[in-house]
Amino acid sequence: MSVLTSPIDILVLGGGGREHALCWKLRQSPLTGRLLCAPGNAGIAAVADCVDLAITDPAAVTAFALNHGIGLVVVGPEDPLVAGVVDALRTAGVPAFGPSAAAAQLEGSKGFTKDLCRAAGIPTAGYRRFASAADAHHYVAVHPLPVVVKADGLAAGKGVTVADSNEEGLAALADIHGAVVIEEALSGPEASLFVLTDGKTVSVWPSAQDHKRAFDGDTGPNTGGMGVISPAPRLTPALKARALTEIIEPTLAAMAAAGTPYTGVLYAGLMLTADGPKLIEYNCRFGDPEAQALMLRLDGDLTDILFACATGRLAEVAVDWSPETAVTIVYASMGYPLKPITGTIVDNVEAAEALGVQVFHAGTKRRADGALVAAGGRVLAISALGHDISEARALAYAAIRKIRWHGGFFRRDIGKA
Numbered sequence: 001m002s003v004l005t006s007p008i009d010i011l012v013l014g015g016g017g018r019e020h021a022l023c024w025k026l027r028q029s030p031l032t033g034r035l036l037c038a039p040g041n042a043g044i045a046a047v048a049d050c051v052d053l054a055i056t057d058p059a060a061v062t063a064f065a066l067n068h069g070i071g072l073v074v075v076g077p078e079d080p081l082v083a084g085v086v087d088a089l090r091t092a093g094v095p096a097f098g099p100s101a102a103a104a105q106l107e108g109s110k111g112f113t114k115d116l117c118r119a120a121g122i123p124t125a126g127y128r129r130f131a132s133a134a135d136a137h138h139y140v141a142v143h144p145l146p147v148v149v150k151a152d153g154l155a156a157g158k159g160v161t162v163a164d165s166n167e168e169g170l171a172a173l174a175d176i177h178g179a180v181v182i183e184e185a186l187s188g189p190e191a192s193l194f195v196l197t198d199g200k201t202v203s204v205w206p207s208a209q210d211h212k213r214a215f216d217g218d219t220g221p222n223t224g225g226m227g228v229i230s231p232a233p234r235l236t237p238a239l240k241a242r243a244l245t246e247i248i249e250p251t252l253a254a255m256a257a258a259g260t261p262y263t264g265v266l267y268a269g270l271m272l273t274a275d276g277p278k279l280i281e282y283n284c285r286f287g288d289p290e291a292q293a294l295m296l297r298l299d300g301d302l303t304d305i306l307f308a309c310a311t312g313r314l315a316e317v318a319v320d321w322s323p324e325t326a327v328t329i330v331y332a333s334m335g336y337p338l339k340p341i342t343g344t345i346v347d348n349v350e351a352a353e354a355l356g357v358q359v360f361h362a363g364t365k366r367r368a369d370g371a372l373v374a375a376g377g378r379v380l381a382i383s384a385l386g387h388d389i390s391e392a393r394a395l396a397y398a399a400i401r402k403i404r405w406h407g408g409f410f411r412r413d414i415g416k417a
């Protein structure tokens with residue numbers, strides 16, 4: 001059964017590995033007509049037409065969608081959501097997958113989410129909000145350790161410091177412009193949980209476990225994510241059920257009660273503490289590289305699912321999942337995340353794909369002579385399925401080793417027990 005009865009033209013916003021995975025899956029649907037992606041990348045260009053568009057400008061995106069007869073806009077990253085792109089599209093009558101600007105505050109303001117959790121009794125770390133870094137200075141100077149210092153607003157994954165000394169906390173504070181949230185530190189394994197909702201129906205998606213630090217053994221600087229396994233082995237069915245009833249459901253209820261119902265994908269970053277799952281943060285979009293693992297496991301029709309979610313008909317679509325495990329390994333430019341060195345040639349990607357994995361592109365460009373070159377921090381995400389983690393990781397690592405790239409590095413312990 002499908003909600004759509006004939007193909008629609010789709011515009012995807014974004015140009016990372018997450019958007020390549022979404023475009024790859026959308027392209028497989030017989031319900032996808034033209035597929036456009038702004039800005040896209042060299043990998044996305046193989047499945048979609050890449051276009052130039054100011055993706056955080058609601059008026060520009062809406063005008064483009066109307067001019068091109070777009071039947072669905074799928075927003076990849078958070079910035080267009082927080083900027084109100086979905087609101088403008090909806091006002092113009094264009095179905096859009098993602099939350100309104102008001103609902104995207106769940107990612108756009110950490111203080112907003114903490115206040116919501118407090119009011120609804122949702123388990124999360126204790127916290128205090130401050131209007132500026134200067135106001136938080138004394139509190140951080142005397143806070144018991146470790147102390148967690150966060151920028152309130154969007155910070156492209158760079159706004160969080162878990163400080164082991166008060167001096168480190170103050171140094172992190174000095175880098176923040178604008179409002180601040182200070183939290184107590186939680187400990188335990190982390191897991192990410194995804195749900196899709198149209199404001200009425202909730203579709204529970206598989207979990208994933210990211211590897212955020214740059215180097216093996218969870219060392220080095222924090223990154224956007226160096227690799228993922230799905231499902232997250234530590235999030236047992238019982239813990240997943242608790243996270244749904246204690247965290248996700250009350251959040252969605254509070255958003256609806258406030259007159260700003262949440263729609264789109266809600267990504268909960270959880271810490272599995274001795275007292276049960278606690279919310280670390282929400283994201284109002286798919287994760288990157290989590291999406292690269294999830295799309296490999298999705299057996300349903302992504303075009304129909306996202307259209308149904310965007311038009312309030314999520315209850316009418318089937319969302320099925322492969323029982324297999326997915327492992328995704330990110331291949332990043334040397335120097336990532338601090339100062340990635342770009343422009344180096346990436347070769348032999350086809351040999352990796354020939355082993356039966358998907359190689360999703362993030363920061364890649366095609367040079368005039370046809371060579372594939374690194375054009376960003378995270379460059380490729382190699383995604384493999386297997387009957388269990390060890391089978392999937394063996395395949396993913398065999399494939400990544402086929403790629404010839406002197407300017408890149410990857411973690412060797414993604415999914416290692």
Ligand code: AMP
Binds near residue numbers: 185187190269281
């Ligand atoms: P974020 O950028 O919000 O995803 O946070 C980055 C990482 O900081 C998380 O994945 C956690 O590992 C860590 N973190 C954030 N908040 C806390 C907290 N309250 N206690 C301990 N670790 C935290």
Ligand code: GLY
Binds near residue numbers: 210224283286287288
């Ligand atoms: N991989 C973490 C994120 O997308 O936020």
